[in-house]
Amino acid sequence: MIGYYSIYVAIIALVLQISGFPTGNKTYSKLKRPIGNPQLIEGDMLFHPALQSVPRGVAVRDTGVIWTNGIIPYQIDPNYTPERQALIVNTMRKMERLVAINNVVCIQFRPKQSSDRYFIEIVDGLGCSSYVGQSIHEMSSHIVTLNSSSCFMEGMIIHELLHTLGRILLLNNMIITRALLGFYHEQSRPDRDNYIRVLYGNILTDEQRNFEKYDNKFLNTFNTSYDYSSIMHYGRYVFSSNDLPxxxxxxxxxxxxxxxxMSSTDILEVRLLYNCSAIGVTLPEINITTARPGTTLPSPVVSSYSNALTRHSLMYNRDDVMNKYYYDAVNINVPVTGTYHFKCISNIDTFGYLYMNEFDPEYISNNLINKNDDDGKNAQFLISHTLYSSVTYILISTTSNPYTTGSFAIEAVGPAAVNFNTIRISSSYNRLVYSWLFTTTFVLINFNAARW
Ligand SMILES: [Zn+2]
Incomplete structure (x- = not known):
């Protein structure tokens, strides 16, 4: 095993050098930069070329284009794996349900039909980005880029899709400005200086434009209050030049x-923009899989895994605070696709995180597909998720409070036995991507992974 480590580390070091990333901590701020697409504004937003030279503040805010009847036709890049395509569609279903009022749909995503003139096109590419609002005139498709290795977390998909729900304003059929709804970045609001301080001295020089705020003529906040918890708000360290906030x-x-x-304010703003009480069809009941008559469900198989969090365990930061948490990472494979339940058993308050393909402790939201704190009773996590036999997952067992140690066991229940493969890795290689050591495909982690 040691021999393999050396080889991997050597290859990784080589790759890092080639891509201009030294391996020390100094790289951290560089990693916070988005992909170098000069058209990206605020990290992940693209605007129609006609908008680029428009002076701000000439808004006629009430002449707008939103998706007709709240229906957003979509087309998904067929090159995504079935799992990733399913995650996009499931995220859309989740957004529809969150925004629906009394189960009456407000916004609706549906596959593009040949008669649709405007639609969103979700493609694999560099970074995670989106055009803001429905595109008009010469561009009929509205591109949302979701990089297949860095953007496939539900929350990041929601964030990018919310950008697409905004609107572009028209006057005499010319685009004159764009409006903020909930779907610009929260920290661009006119009232932001009452709620946050932008520390320009810590921002990468060529990224300062990303911290502009827009005035009330330009942006419509619907009189909602500033929302720190918006999924459209940037984190504390975005575009940092020196690792400071x-x-x-x-x-x-x-x-x-x-x-x-989506925060409750994010949901409210979508409802207000789309005047939701006025439109809609009733959502179907949530499908609950039941056995067909005459068939019996296979009896579930129980597997288990145990380990301990000690003062020698790996540590990481969560939630933008300085506290550190011990964690255990284990690779998971299943021989049969189906729903599996992972329940923790311990005397400490545990927290579980499930990742698909890769886990990077410095970018903990990348590839995250599920997490849970206390559903297992007695402060234990319980994660239930559909796992595919072709995919490697990583289960992170950690604690709700920082600096907590203790033994734990995981009981897995599902249609087949779960293979737990312990990840043996020394803390000095903490920031390597664990799945590299166990998968035959050598995937280069996207170090530019956008998290905005
Ligand atoms: Zn964004």
Whole structure:
């Protein structure tokens, strides 16, 4: 095993050198930069070329284009794996349900039909980015780029799709400006200086434009209040030149930059934009899989894994705070595709995270597909997820509170036995991607992984 490590580390070091990333901590700030696409504004937003030279503040805010009847036709790059295509569609279903009022649909994503003039096109490419609003005139497809190795976390997909729900304003059929709804970045709001401080001294010089705020003529906030918990808010260290914060909330103890779910204000803003009470069809009931008559469900198979978090375990940061958490990482493969349940058993307050393909402790939201704190009772995590036999997963067992140690066991229940492959790795290689050591495909992690 040691021999393999040396080979991998040598290859990794070589790759890092070639791509201009030295292996020391100094690289950290560079890693926070998005892909170098000069058309990207605020890290992940693209605008129609006609918008680039438009002076700001000439808005006629009420003449707008939104997706007709809240229906957003989509086309997904067929080169994505079935699992990734499913994650995109499931995320759309989740957004529809979150925004629906009393189960009446407000916005709706559906596959593009030949008669659709405008649609969003989700493609694999560099970084995670999106055009803002429905594209008009010469561009009928509205590109959302979701890099297959760095953007496949539900929250990041929601973030990019929310950009597409915004609107572009028209006057005499000319684009004159663009409007903020919930779907610009939250920290661009006109009132942002009452809520955050932008620390320009810590921002990469050529990225300062990403921290502009827009005035009320330009942006419509629907009179909602500033929302630290918006999925459209940047994190504290975005575009940092020196590993120090670039955005500091003026309120104590708030978390910014979450990429887990739409906040209640995000949901409200979509409803207001699409005037949701006025339209819609009732959503179907959620499908619950039941056995066909005459068939019996296979009896579940129980497998287990145990380990301990000690003061020698690996540590990482979470939620943009300085506290550190011990964690254990284990590779998981299943021989049969199906729903599996992972329940933790311990005397400590545990927290579980499930990743697909890769886990990078410095970019903990990349590839995250599920997480849980206490569903297993007695402060234990319980994660239930559909696992595919062709995919490697990584289960991270950690704790709800920092600096906590203790033994734990994982009980897995599913249609077949779960293979747990312990990841033996010394802490000095903490930042390597663990799945490299166990998968035959040698995948270069996307170090430019955007998290905005
Ligand atoms: Zn964004």
């Amino acid at each position: 670039t955005i500091e909330p003026l309120q104590a103890n708030v978390i910014i930059g979450q990429r887990n779910n």
